[in-house]
Amino acid sequence: MHLRILHRTRYRYHGAIDMAQHMAHLRPLNTALQGVLSHELRIDPEPAARSETTDVFGNQRTFFSLQSNHSMLTVEADSIVQTQAPKPLPESQPWRSMTWERVREHFRYRARAPFDAASEFLFASPYVPRDDAFTAFARPVFKPGLPALEAARALMERIHTEFTYDSDSTEVNTPALEALAQRKGVCQDFAHIMLGCLRSLGLPARYVSGYLLTRPPPGKPRLIGVDASHAWVSLYVPLPVTTIKGAPAGAWFDFDPTNNRCGWGSPGEDYVTLALGRDFVDVSPMRGVIQSGARHTLAVAVTVAPPEEFEKLESA
Incomplete structure (x- = not known):
């Protein structure tokens, strides 16, 4: 099965943020039953620094920092994966x-x-x-x-x-x-x-x-x-x-x-x-620290569907 996952996270701050650092766990894993065919992480505004690492559990994570004033942050992960049906729980020896x-x-x-x-x-x-x-x-x-x-x-x-x-x-x-x-x-x-x-x-x-x-x-x-x-x-x-x-x-x-x-x-x-x-x-999709006392509102939107359904929705 081919699935596309669009995960959008948006922070709206009640005031300007001077500096921020964030960690994202938004890239799906490659496993025995799952392969990542494509993945793109779009960040707005463009971060001043960005790096990809693997944590102690084998997860792919992205660190990024923002070093200029901003009142909104949008992080959008767009992935396509291929999955396979799992095996049922074994009921035989051993x-x-x-x-x-x-x-x-x-x-x-x-x-x-x-x-x-x-x-x-x-x-x-x-x-x-x-x-x-x-x-x-x-x-x-x-x-x-x-x-x-x-x-x-x-x-x-x-x-x-x-x-x-x-x-x-x-x-x-x-x-x-x-x-x-x-x-x-x-x-x-x-x-x-x-x-x-x-x-x-x-x-x-x-x-x-x-x-x-x-x-x-x-x-x-x-x-x-x-x-x-x-x-x-x-x-x-x-x-x-x-x-x-x-x-x-x-x-x-x-x-x-x-x-x-x-x-x-x-x-x-x-x-x-x-x-x-x-x-x-350990696996929060988004977490971070900001240099400001500004409050914020958070909106998260997730869509999971076969890629062809996305094409119909986006062209409608």
């Missing part, structure tokens, strides 16, 4: 033998144990603390001896069933424990809650930011800018073998509690992976 308890024991500290890079996703992070409330919520579906993938799917289904999607119930910085208590939130909250549950049981899990192709209501045309960023969770399950170099082998499996979808490498062909991290703070 995956079934990897119970969630066995995965937990794999990551329990042992002297001279081989390093597993997934270990960094076991610990608390800025938006996802370790708390008994997460454990209490997860325990009913993490039954003894259950394969890790089945338990994670059951947790995803519980969040999907028992929580209400309500865009007015939380803010971008709402604590995950608050969203858990009120049983309301958005995709970011549901991802953080699932991360908290998995990590509280000793299972490594990471935050995935990206996009999801949505369909307009029957008989209604697609509109530019009405989509949004999306977020889900990826769980690492090791295999009871090692590679030739002695490192543990395993795979990441994606779970989307907002839409109750999961798969090996992606929840679906209609998903686009943008960045990976411990939680939202």
